[in-house]
Amino acid sequence: MSARNWEVVIGIETHAQLSTQSKIFSGSSTAFGAQPNVQASAVDLALPGVLPVLNRGAVECAIKFGLSIGAEVAAKSVFARKNYFYPDLPKGYQISQFELPVVVGGGVRIQVGQGDKAYEKVVRLTRAHLEEDAGKSLHEDFHGKSGIDLNRAGTPLLEIVTEPDMCSSAEAVAYAKALHALVRWIGICDGNMQEGSFRCDANVSVRRPGEPLGTRREIKNLNSFRFLQQAIDYEIQWQIDTLEDGGKIQQATVLFDPDSGETRVMRTKEDAHDYRYFPDPDLLPLVISREWVERTKATLPELPEAKRQRFMEQLGLSAYDATALTASLEVADYFDAVVTAAGAANAKSAANWVMGELSARLNKEDKDIAASPVSAAQLAGLIARIADNTISNNIAKKVFEALWNGDGASADEVIEKQGLKQITDTGAIEKLVDEVLAANAANVAEYKAGKEKAFNALVGQVMKAAKGKANPQQVNDLLKAKLGG
Amino acid sequence: MLNSSLKELAQALAGKKISSVELTQLYLDRINRLNPAINAYVSTQPERSLAQAKAADARLAAGDAGPLTGIPLAQKDIFCAEGWLTTCGSKMLANFVSPYDATVIQKFDAAGAVNLGKTNMDEFAMGSSNETSFFGPVKNPWDQSRVPGGSSGGSAAAVAARLAPAATGTDTGGSIRQPAALCNLTGLKPTxxxxxxxxxxxxxxxxxxAGPMARSAEDCGLLLNAMAGFDPKDSTSLERPVEDYTRELNAPAAAKPLAGLKIGLPKEFFGEGCDAAVMAAIQAAIEQYKALGAEMVEVSLPNMKLSVPAYYVIAPAEASSNLSRFxxxxxGYRAPEYDSLDDMYAKSRAQGFGAEVKRRILxxxxxxxHGYYDAYYLQAQRIRRLIAEDFVAAFKQCDVILGPTSPSTAFKLGDKAGDPVQMYLSDIYTIAVNLAGLPGMSLPCGFAEGLPVGLQLIGNYFDEARLLNVAHRYQQVTDWHGRAPAGLE
Structure with missing residues (x-):
C-alpha cells in the first residue's frame, strides 16, 4: 500500500524569540553571542530572594502579533509556573502561560505549491502565549562535565500554537515561512533561525480517511525550513510503515537528526513530566486595556493581508502575484516604492520585474532585497522607459544588468551612454526592412509558400541589423505590410 | 540603656549621651556573652557592624540623622544582605554569602541603622518553634527549656533577651506574631x-x-516607616502614598482615648482549643479596652476553621516550586558524591534540606x-476567598478584631517536634490573616505561670496606623510589654 491511502495531520508549535532589548522578567540584555553568563543577572541566575518583573515591550510584541493574525488579545491572562528540574532552568520552573494565554485564536493564510497546482489555505491558530527561554547546556570542552550558559535564560518567547490544520510537509513549510515572514514583518522577531530565534516543533500523526485522529509524535526544535520538511516527510513515512507492518504508534517526543535524516525518540508518554502548572504568585494577572491595544495597533505597519488586498484591488495584480509580493515586508516595501515612482499603470510590469529578473539575480548572488544593487527608484526609471517605448524588454535586460553592475546611476544614463534608445523612426526601420527583404529572398519565398517560421527569421534579421534597438511592433507591422503587398 | 525605646535611643544618640559605636559594641558584647545559650543569632560580623555604626555617628555629627540612624537592629536570616551569610536556617544555604541586598536591608541601610547580625529561624521559615533550624533550636529567654516560637524565633529571642533593641521578622502564617506572643514582644505583620x-x-x-518585632507598638511604627513602600522590583508590592505609621500615636492622652472604637470579637476565637490561662489574660485585656472606651461587638468568621487545612495546601504548593532553585x-549545598545529574539533585536536596522542609515539598x-490540582489547590484557593470575604463582612461591623495570638504559651523544646499537626495548630489564630492578606499584630497582655501571653489585633487592609494606635493606647496603661526576662546577665 502507499501513502495515498493515508491522511496526514500536522500541527506546529513555534517559539519566536521577541526582539526586546532586555529579558522578559529582568533587565539583562538579550543580545546574542556574548561571553557565557555575562548577560545573567541575579534574577536570571535565580539567586535566593529575587523576583520577576514583566517587560512591557514583550507584551506589546504579543499584542502586535494578536492584531496581525486577527486573534483576540486577552483582556486578562495569567503567568503560570511550569515545574521541572534541568541545569539550564535556574529556578526549577519556567514562567509561562497555561490556562489563560495572551493571544487566543486567529489564523495565518498560506500559499502552497506553484503554477496550476497552487492553492491557498488558512491555518487556524489555537493560541499564542508569552514565556521565558531557558539557558543552554554545553556538553563539549568541559572534560566530562557540562557547562551552563544562562545568557539566553529569560529571553522572551512567544509560543505560537496551530490547530492540526496542515496535511503535508509542503503545507507545514508554507505555514512556517508565512509565520516567519509575519513576525519579521511586524518587527517582533528577527527570525534568525541559525541563532535559534525562530524554532518549530511539529506534531505529526496519520490516519485512514474518515477515522479519528491517530496518535501523534512531536518532532522538537527544527531550526530550518529544510529540516522541517525532511523531518516531517521521514516521520510520515515511518508512521505509515509502522502501522502497515501491524505496529502501533506510541505518543512520544522525537528529535530529528539532520545527518541521518531520521527521527529518534527522546522520551515517551510514560516518562513525560508532570509540570504541576499553577499561577505564579510573584506576578499579578496581565491586564491589557482596549486602549493599550489601540495604541499598539497604531504602531503596526500595513499588514501583509491588507497589502495583498490592496495590490489586487488597486493595482490589478493576480492573487498569485499579490501573495508573492507580500511574502516579506522588504519585498513588499521595495515593490511599493517601484510602483510609487513608476506609476500604478506600470504595476504589472513592476511585479514582473521584481519577481522575475530582480528576484532571480538576488537569488543567484544570495543577496537580500534590502541590499539590492538596483534600487527601487532605478528599477522604476527602467520600467518607465519600457512603457514609453524608449527601449524594448530585451534591451531593458541589458540596462538592468548595467545598473546591477553599477555602470550608470539611472536607466536614462545607461541608455544614453550605450546608445540603446529604441529606433521608432518609421523611415529608418523601413530602410532596414527593405535591405533585409532584398538580402533574404529565400526566406521571403518560404514565407510566401506558407511557412510562418520564415517570418520570424526575417524579424530576427531586422532586429539584428538594428542592433536590437528597433521597436519590435513596428518591425512586425512593416514586414507584414511589405510581404503581404 | 537596654530597656530604652527606639525613640529614647535616638534621643540619646542625638544628645551625644552615647555614640552608635558604643551602643553597637554594648550589644555585640552582650551577644558574645549570651548568644551561646540563647542561639538567637546565626552570624555576626562585628567589624562590619561597627563600620556601619561609625558611618552613622558621622551622619549624627553632620546633623543628617533620621529616627533610626545609629540604632542597631537584628535581621532575620531570610533577608539577603550583601557580604553576609544568608542561610535561611538551612544547611542548603549554610555557605551562601549574598551578593546583593534585600530591599528591606537597603532601606535600613539608607536610614542609617546598624546591622547587628542575622538571626536564627526555622528552616526556610517552615516551623512554629524554631526547632527546624539547621543551626539548632533557639531558647526562649523567659524559660530556656522552652521554644521561642517560630519561624522568626531568633529575632524574637534576640529582642526579648536584650540582644537587640528591635528586629525584623517575616510572617507567612504567624511567624512574626506567634514568636512575639511567646517572647513578650510587639510584632506586626503588615498588609x-x-x-x-x-x-x-x-x-x-x-x-x-516582612514586618517589625520590637518591644512596643511605637517602636514597630518607627520600623515600619523605614521598611514600607512601593518597590518596582516586586510586582506584588503596592503603589501607595508614603504614610507615617506613627501619626496617631502622638495625640494627647485622653481619659477614654479609644472612645468610638468598635472591637470585633470573633466567636470562633473564643471557643474550644485555647488554654484557659491564655484566655483569662485575653479577657482581662478586653476589660482594659472597655476601660479605654472601646465597644465590643461579636462577629463571626465562619470559615476560619478551614484556614489551617487551606494554608497547608497553598503554602506547601508555592514552597515546593519556590525551593526548586536549590x-x-x-x-548552596551540593552532595560531595553523585553518579548522574538526577543523583546529584536527589542527594544534594536529600542532604541539604531538613525533615520539615522535605515534608512540605512533598x-x-x-x-x-495532575489529577489532584483541582481537588486540593483550587479548592484551597476557593476557601481562601471565602475566608477573605468573612473578614470583609466582619469589618463592616467593627474597626479591629481582637483575640488570642496563640492557643498556648511557650511549649517545651521537643514537645511538638514529633507531631506536625499539633505544631501546625499552634498557628490556628494567625493563619487566616495571611490567607486574607490583612495586617495583624501581637502584643503582650499578661503572663500565665511566668510565661508571656500575646493578644492579637487584626486590622482592615492598610489600617496599620490605627492598629498600632490601638496597641499603643493599651501599652500606655499597661506594663506587660516593658517586662524583661530575669537571669540574663
Whole structure:
C-alpha cells in the first residue's frame, strides 16, 4: 500500500524569540553571542530572594502579533509556573502561560505549491502565549562535565500554537515561512533561525480517511525550513510503515537528526513530566486595556493581508502575484516604492520585474532585497522607459544588468551612454526592412509558400541589423505590410 | 540603656549621651556573652557592624540623622544582605554569602541603622518553634527549656533577651506574631504588599510579608516607616502614598482615648482549643479596652476553621516550586558524591534540606500534581476567598478584631517536634490573616505561670496606623510589654 491511502495531520508549535532589548522578567540584555553568563543577572541566575518583573515591550510584541493574525488579545491572562528540574532552568520552573494565554485564536493564510497546482489555505491558530527561554547546556570542552550558559535564560518567547490544520510537509513549510515572514514583518522577531530565534516543533500523526485522529509524535526544535520538511516527510513515512507492518504508534517526543535524516525518540508518554502548572504568585494577572491595544495597533505597519488586498484591488495584480509580493515586508516595501515612482499603470510590469529578473539575480548572488544593487527608484526609471517605448524588454535586460553592475546611476544614463534608445523612426526601420527583404529572398519565398517560421527569421534579421534597438511592433507591422503587398 | 525605646535611643544618640559605636559594641558584647545559650543569632560580623555604626555617628555629627540612624537592629536570616551569610536556617544555604541586598536591608541601610547580625529561624521559615533550624533550636529567654516560637524565633529571642533593641521578622502564617506572643514582644505583620519581598527568600510568595518585632507598638511604627513602600522590583508590592505609621500615636492622652472604637470579637476565637490561662489574660485585656472606651461587638468568621487545612495546601504548593532553585547547580549545598545529574539533585536536596522542609515539598508537589490540582489547590484557593470575604463582612461591623495570638504559651523544646499537626495548630489564630492578606499584630497582655501571653489585633487592609494606635493606647496603661526576662546577665 502507499501513502495515498493515508491522511496526514500536522500541527506546529513555534517559539519566536521577541526582539526586546532586555529579558522578559529582568533587565539583562538579550543580545546574542556574548561571553557565557555575562548577560545573567541575579534574577536570571535565580539567586535566593529575587523576583520577576514583566517587560512591557514583550507584551506589546504579543499584542502586535494578536492584531496581525486577527486573534483576540486577552483582556486578562495569567503567568503560570511550569515545574521541572534541568541545569539550564535556574529556578526549577519556567514562567509561562497555561490556562489563560495572551493571544487566543486567529489564523495565518498560506500559499502552497506553484503554477496550476497552487492553492491557498488558512491555518487556524489555537493560541499564542508569552514565556521565558531557558539557558543552554554545553556538553563539549568541559572534560566530562557540562557547562551552563544562562545568557539566553529569560529571553522572551512567544509560543505560537496551530490547530492540526496542515496535511503535508509542503503545507507545514508554507505555514512556517508565512509565520516567519509575519513576525519579521511586524518587527517582533528577527527570525534568525541559525541563532535559534525562530524554532518549530511539529506534531505529526496519520490516519485512514474518515477515522479519528491517530496518535501523534512531536518532532522538537527544527531550526530550518529544510529540516522541517525532511523531518516531517521521514516521520510520515515511518508512521505509515509502522502501522502497515501491524505496529502501533506510541505518543512520544522525537528529535530529528539532520545527518541521518531520521527521527529518534527522546522520551515517551510514560516518562513525560508532570509540570504541576499553577499561577505564579510573584506576578499579578496581565491586564491589557482596549486602549493599550489601540495604541499598539497604531504602531503596526500595513499588514501583509491588507497589502495583498490592496495590490489586487488597486493595482490589478493576480492573487498569485499579490501573495508573492507580500511574502516579506522588504519585498513588499521595495515593490511599493517601484510602483510609487513608476506609476500604478506600470504595476504589472513592476511585479514582473521584481519577481522575475530582480528576484532571480538576488537569488543567484544570495543577496537580500534590502541590499539590492538596483534600487527601487532605478528599477522604476527602467520600467518607465519600457512603457514609453524608449527601449524594448530585451534591451531593458541589458540596462538592468548595467545598473546591477553599477555602470550608470539611472536607466536614462545607461541608455544614453550605450546608445540603446529604441529606433521608432518609421523611415529608418523601413530602410532596414527593405535591405533585409532584398538580402533574404529565400526566406521571403518560404514565407510566401506558407511557412510562418520564415517570418520570424526575417524579424530576427531586422532586429539584428538594428542592433536590437528597433521597436519590435513596428518591425512586425512593416514586414507584414511589405510581404503581404 | 537596654530597656530604652527606639525613640529614647535616638534621643540619646542625638544628645551625644552615647555614640552608635558604643551602643553597637554594648550589644555585640552582650551577644558574645549570651548568644551561646540563647542561639538567637546565626552570624555576626562585628567589624562590619561597627563600620556601619561609625558611618552613622558621622551622619549624627553632620546633623543628617533620621529616627533610626545609629540604632542597631537584628535581621532575620531570610533577608539577603550583601557580604553576609544568608542561610535561611538551612544547611542548603549554610555557605551562601549574598551578593546583593534585600530591599528591606537597603532601606535600613539608607536610614542609617546598624546591622547587628542575622538571626536564627526555622528552616526556610517552615516551623512554629524554631526547632527546624539547621543551626539548632533557639531558647526562649523567659524559660530556656522552652521554644521561642517560630519561624522568626531568633529575632524574637534576640529582642526579648536584650540582644537587640528591635528586629525584623517575616510572617507567612504567624511567624512574626506567634514568636512575639511567646517572647513578650510587639510584632506586626503588615498588609500583603506593603513591604517589598525583593531579597527576602521566598517560602510561600502569596502569603509572605516582612514586618517589625520590637518591644512596643511605637517602636514597630518607627520600623515600619523605614521598611514600607512601593518597590518596582516586586510586582506584588503596592503603589501607595508614603504614610507615617506613627501619626496617631502622638495625640494627647485622653481619659477614654479609644472612645468610638468598635472591637470585633470573633466567636470562633473564643471557643474550644485555647488554654484557659491564655484566655483569662485575653479577657482581662478586653476589660482594659472597655476601660479605654472601646465597644465590643461579636462577629463571626465562619470559615476560619478551614484556614489551617487551606494554608497547608497553598503554602506547601508555592514552597515546593519556590525551593526548586536549590538544586546544587549554581550555589548552596551540593552532595560531595553523585553518579548522574538526577543523583546529584536527589542527594544534594536529600542532604541539604531538613525533615520539615522535605515534608512540605512533598505535600506541595502532591497537591499540584495532575489529577489532584483541582481537588486540593483550587479548592484551597476557593476557601481562601471565602475566608477573605468573612473578614470583609466582619469589618463592616467593627474597626479591629481582637483575640488570642496563640492557643498556648511557650511549649517545651521537643514537645511538638514529633507531631506536625499539633505544631501546625499552634498557628490556628494567625493563619487566616495571611490567607486574607490583612495586617495583624501581637502584643503582650499578661503572663500565665511566668510565661508571656500575646493578644492579637487584626486590622482592615492598610489600617496599620490605627492598629498600632490601638496597641499603643493599651501599652500606655499597661506594663506587660516593658517586662524583661530575669537571669540574663
Amino acid at each position: 500583603y504588599g506593603v513591604v517589598s519581598r525583593w531579597g527576602m527568600i521566598a517560602f510561600a510568595s502569596s502569603l509572605d510579608q 538544586d546544587g547547580v549554581r550555589y 505535600i506541595g508537589t502532591y497537591v499540584l500534581s
